[in-house]
Amino acid sequence: MPRIGIIGGSGVYGVFEPKETVKVHTPYGSPSAPVEIGEIEGVEVAFIPRHGKHHEFPPHGVPYRANVWALHELGVERVIGITAVGSLREEYKPGDIVITDQFIDFTKKRDYTFYDGPRVAHVSMADPFCPELRKIFYETAKELGFSVHGKGTYVCIEGPRFSTRAESFMFRQYAHIIGMTLVPEVNLARELGMCYVNIATVTDYDVWAEKPVDAQEVLKVMAENNYKVQELLRKGIPRIPEERHCGCADVLKSMFV
Numbered sequence: 169m170p171r172i173g174i175i176g177g178s179g180v181y182g183v184f185e186p187k188e189t190v191k192v193h194t195p196y197g198s199p200s201a202p203v204e205i206g207e208i209e210g211v212e213v214a215f216i217p218r219h220g221k222h223h224e225f226p227p228h229g230v231p232y233r234a235n236v237w238a239l240h241e242l243g244v245e246r247v248i249g250i251t252a253v254g255s256l257r258e259e260y261k262p263g264d265i266v267i268t269d270q271f272i273d274f275t276k277k278r279d280y281t282f283y284d285g286p287r288v289a290h291v292s293m294a295d296p297f298c299p300e301l302r303k304i305f306y307e308t309a310k311e312l313g314f315s316v317h318g319k320g321t322y323v324c325i326e327g328p329r330f331s332t333r334a335e336s337f338m339f340r341q342y343a344h345i346i347g348m349t350l351v352p353e354v355n356l357a358r359e360l361g362m363c364y365v366n367i368a369t370v371t372d373y374d375v376w377a378e379k380p381v382d383a384q385e386v387l388k389v390m391a392e393n394n395y396k397v398q399e400l401l402r403k404g405i406p407r408i409p410e411e412r413h414c415g416c417a418d419v420l421k422s423m424f425v
């Protein structure tokens with residue numbers, strides 16, 4: 169049973185040679201693609217490409233609930249979310265890795281919860297990311313010699329369009345990086361008591377820095393930096409302890425009304 173799940177973002181459609189591919193049906197429909205099960209350095213891992221095998225799901229159309237539910241159903245306790253992000257600050261440069269520590273939600277119409285009633289839950293999101301996983305991947309990225317930021321606030325926009333200049337200037341007052349997919353993936357994982365870490369690769373300076381970003385540029389820079397994500401997973405995953413000591417599952421004790 170895989171206890172670690174990876175959700176790959178733009179430009180990340182496979183991170184190992186799958187041993188098995190599983191079609192999972194969930195109460196929320198099918199995940200973006202059948203779940204691939206394989207091993208990274210001897211550790212069993214499940215993988216879902218967030219946008220589908222051929223990037224057919226736009227950020228506002230990703231079946232986030234089905235993806236997270238499917239991983240949970242397969243026994244996953246820890247989710248590693250890989251994302252491509254724009255930079256809102258000079259010092260977060262294209263090619264840098266960010267181990268996100270906070271987010272701001274500017275999405276508008278997604279399915280944000282597994283608890284639509286009659287069971288009602290209010291999950292704490294004060295510290296949305298697993299501290300244990302953040303430490304492992306930050307330290308591993310440092311050891312690998314990558315330019316890595318141990319913190320960063322991710323503003324999640326609805327997309328699929330990129331920001332206007334005015335929006336970009338506003339967002340950069342509060343956040344460091346910008347993307348379209350962290351929410352609701354991170355909060356859904358938390359609602360099931362799973363750990364979640366976001367490994368973000370900076371692909372561009374968002375439009376505040378003058379030149380408008382485009383999708384081709386994001387994919388090109390992601391492809392150039394893909395090896396960093398692969399190395400980080402290969403070296404970081406074997407360092408994840410069997411037992412969790414992070415308290416991420418404790419939210420389940422107090423979130424129900």
Ligand SMILES: CSC[C@H]1O[C@H](OP(=O)(O)O)[C@H](O)[C@@H]1O
Nearest residue numbers: 177178227251252347348349386
């Ligand atoms: C391909 S450009 C915009 C697209 O890239 C990012 O995807 P992901 O977060 O899944 O890596 C961004 O959020 C948008 O969905």
Ligand SMILES: Nc1ncnc2[nH]cnc12
Nearest residue numbers: 252253254346347348374
């Ligand atoms: N500048 C940007 N804005 C929103 N999502 C992105 N994903 C990658 N770069 C982005």
